[in-house]
Amino acid sequence: MKIGQIDEGDGLLRNSQRSVRDVDENAGVACRPGQPVPDYYVTLIEHLPEPAVLVAPDASIKVMNARFSQVSALRPGDPLKSVFAGKSWEEIEPVFRAARAGVLSSFDRPLFHEGVCLFAKGASLTPLRFHGAEQAHVLIQFDGAVEDRPPRLPAITPGGHEAAWLGHFPDKAIFIGGTNCAETVWKMLQRETGGRVPFAEVEQCLIRSRAGDLAILHMAPVEPNTDMEEGPTLVWEVRLVPFGSPGEEPRPVMAIARGEVPCPVEIEENRRLAAxxxxxxxxxxxxxxxxxxxxxxxxxxxxxxxxxxxxxxxxxxxxxxxxxxxxxxxxxxxxxxxxxxxxxxxxxxxxxxxxxxxxxxxxxxxxxxxxxxxxxxxxxxxxxxxxxxxxxxxxxxxxxxxxxxxxxxxxxxxxxxxxxxxxxxxxxxxxxxxxxxxxxxxxxxxxxxxxxxxxTHRPIESSHFQTGDLALYCLPVVCLKRNDICGEEILLRIGGEQEQEEYSARSLVSAAERDGYIAQVDSWTLDQVMDAASERTGRRWLTVNVSVLSAADPVFRRVLAYRLRMNPLLASRLCLEISERDFLREPSTVESFFHFIKGFGCQTAIDDFSGNWPLLARVARIRPDWIKLDAGLVRGIESDEVKAQLLDVLANALDDLGSRVIAKHVESADAAALLKTMKIAAAQGYHYGRPQAWPCAPARQDR
The missing domain is CATH 3.30.70.270 (Reverse transcriptase/Diguanylate cyclase domain)
Incomplete structure (x- = not known):
């Protein structure tokens, strides 16, 4: 929680629009040097979830919360800079000066502690100007601070015991440095690594080490690894350990160099990639x-x-x-x-x-x-x-x-x-x-x-396809203008009640497409439809779904052409539909197939149209006679005004493109009545009748 996000109900300050916060005049409190901070500011800081301090213009700590005490040993009155390693204070000091001048500021780089490597991942600095003060106090909230304050590294005082310490390290080189420690370590690493070590990186590590941190630096590879199967890349590792007492200037540093350390970045990356x-x-x-x-x-x-x-x-x-x-x-x-x-x-x-x-x-x-x-x-x-x-x-x-x-x-x-x-x-x-x-x-x-x-049950295998396993059902399609049945959709089902419970027609089609039997299934369906339709009278047209794989099959096309030439009047009562998904995947095949069957006088339809506006241009190019809307576009329109308005706009657009619209899955009288007010030509669904075994003549059901 940042200061600008605190609720007024907590009795705390809320004002995120001004870069400088002014104390409420009713409080009548001025915070000058030596005077206490107003009580409500103390409460505010204590309730902040991040470690936070209120710092005076002279950079001394005025107030700190309990979370800050967990990550620092400082007390009110101590200088803020003493919490940081030297380099970190140099980086954040200009930001502090800007906040002190009244500018809301932030610091998004890591800050290093005087006793641990990382103190916080960043900080937010909020200026707070009290009455009568020329410069603002600064509220600092630390992001990603360490949870507990680790103990400082034990000081090692050189003086005759260096040799004993050095004897515990089997590494290639160890140096005890004073004034020229950075240059000494750098020259040693240049010699050992063939001149691949940047001096600036060694110097930065040294600054942190002299402030009391254990600094670890990984250098260039000893020998770059070109074959990951042979093992990880080996790199130079340098550890800089502070010696002597904290007040000693310049503080000596022990540098431990190891030349065969697996690259930590590579190890971490491999660990990540393994998961x-x-x-x-x-x-x-x-x-x-x-x-x-x-x-x-x-x-x-x-x-x-x-x-x-x-x-x-x-x-x-x-x-x-x-x-x-x-x-x-x-x-x-x-x-x-x-x-x-x-x-x-x-x-x-x-x-x-x-x-x-x-x-x-x-x-x-x-x-x-x-x-x-x-x-x-x-x-x-x-x-x-x-x-x-x-x-x-x-x-x-x-x-x-x-x-x-x-x-x-x-x-x-x-x-x-x-x-x-x-x-x-x-x-x-x-x-x-x-x-x-x-x-x-x-x-x-x-x-x-x-x-x-x-x-787990047996999967359906289309390689075991038998025509006796299949059955046809029909679903009435109702003309909304005349309120009468104008057509029938022929549905493929798997014969037997048990099989219908376990397997759907979609599963059969999916398996048939996978194993290459879909043209056989579609041919059987069309044969049954055309045989029965040839013996029927009336003007109702029949719509049958065709897979795009069948549409591309030359044998399927030849058989269909033969049947249509034998009975030209049958074509005008036949509507062949292809799903939107197949149309999107194989637009050229669908366009060719529609052109082929229109030549015999058949009607065409795109099924399960999802209503995506970018698809309208594609639909306009092939100009199908019918567009059958996906069930999701129709379901619930009677209770969703916005959805109904969008459907109305879509239906008008499709009508303008020359395609008549069929609404699917209409299940209530309210939905049916609403569809009649739109540019929708026909509808189907349980409101008009449930699927029945085909061939049959479903009774007229006026609504």
Missing amino acids: LDSLTELANRRAFLRFLKRALSSADRPRSSRDLAVLYIDLDEFKKVNDIGGHEAGDTMLLKVAACLRHIAGPGEIAARIGGDEFALALSVKSKAEVTRRASEILDGLDRIRVEVGSRVFTIGASVGAAYLDRRQEVENVDLAQILKLADAACLKGKRLGGRTAHVITVDSQQLPNQAREV
Whole structure:
């Protein structure tokens, strides 16, 4: 807390707009030399969380708080400069003079203590001008100060005992220096290192050492290491240890030089890299499990008010990004995913990459409901990611599985890998249901291995594809102007009630695309639709989803062309739709396919349009007959005025571009009534009817 941030309710000063603070005239207190500081200023300083002192214009300490006493042995009346090493006071003194003149100032470089290497990482200086004083007192708050004051290094008084001290050090060279200590040490190091030691660095270390600090300086490598596999780079290390009494001038210094010390910067970097994924710089699997071990073995865990959730995130269709956009696009996508997860992970939490397209998070939560909410945040964040490669735009989704551990669980002997495996099993279940889902499982530490086996089921394999496994359903599409059914969307389902519970059509399509059977699935679907449609009368058109892989398949195109030539009237009742995601990834393929089927008289549609304004130009170029809005654009508009206004603007823009709009997932009469006031031609959803087995003639449902 800085002085300008203190609440008036605390009875303290609040005024961050003036560079010089004036005491309230009602107090009637003037603080001149020899007079005490007003009581409320003493209270203010004591309540500050950082070490703080009020310094008089002559640089003597007037008031200090308890935190400052922990890091310094000074008392009121002592000169401020005595808390610092000589060089640190020289650096901060001009800033102090500016504050004394009334300028709000800060010092953002390290400050060194008279008895330890580091005193504070910086300081804020606030001028406080009392009535009748020509110069301001200065309130100094120290940022990042050490918590406890270490004892001063014991003084070593030379005088016949140097040889005994030197005998304890097996290093290459030790010198006891006086007046010319810096030059002596520098010359020695120049000789030993081949002239690679800067004199200024030696001199700075000497200044700190003579002020009472133990100074350590690492020099140039003895021999630069060109092959990291052979070991770390070896560098020169110089330790300057103060001798004699503090008042002795010049104070002697012992310099200890070692020439085969592993480079500390390199060691720290290797330690950091050993715990990080090389691409995303998130924690790796080993570091993630170490974090879990610390979190679960904490002695305070049973008394904590927070639970632990382990989330496993598996990206959906990441292979397409790599295969179509190239590995550079894949790396860019992974970096954006990592940035999203890093943003979601808060203090005391961790995000990790534990596989190629697999990530994990350990979150501190209050309840199981919070796990679900934060998993939804992950899915929403990933939905906003876009990677452009030429004319293509790639998006990404994910399946999320979470293992929730109540803080009261006994988990001391639990295998951490089993917890991660349980989260993975929950993720796999969502994957089989089509992806873009989140599943949360409460961990039972007594039954953990069995839990993972129970959640894990066989994955669907499209290589075992049989047409008897598939079924078609239809969902009515209602014309809002006439309030009547104008079309039907044909939905692919997996036959059998048990299979429908475990596997969604999306999971079948994903598996078929992965294994190269998607054209077979799409061909079977279109054959069934056209066979049944040929026998039906009426003007209702039928919309069928086609994968972009099928759209690019020449065999699929030839078969489709043959069927349409056999029955030209059928084409006018057929609308083939491609998802926005496929359109963004393969715009040229979709544009070519739409041009191909329009030549036969078919209608075209872009499905799951997300409403991104930059995509309107791309949509305008191919001019589909229909735009089917993503469910997220429609859901909840009856209770969200701003969302409804944005949808109205978007619908007008799409209508101006020549595409009619279909709203999906309409579930209430209020939403349906609101959509009628917009430039939206048709709608579908449970409000108008639920999916029914096809072929059928769904009854008209007026609303």
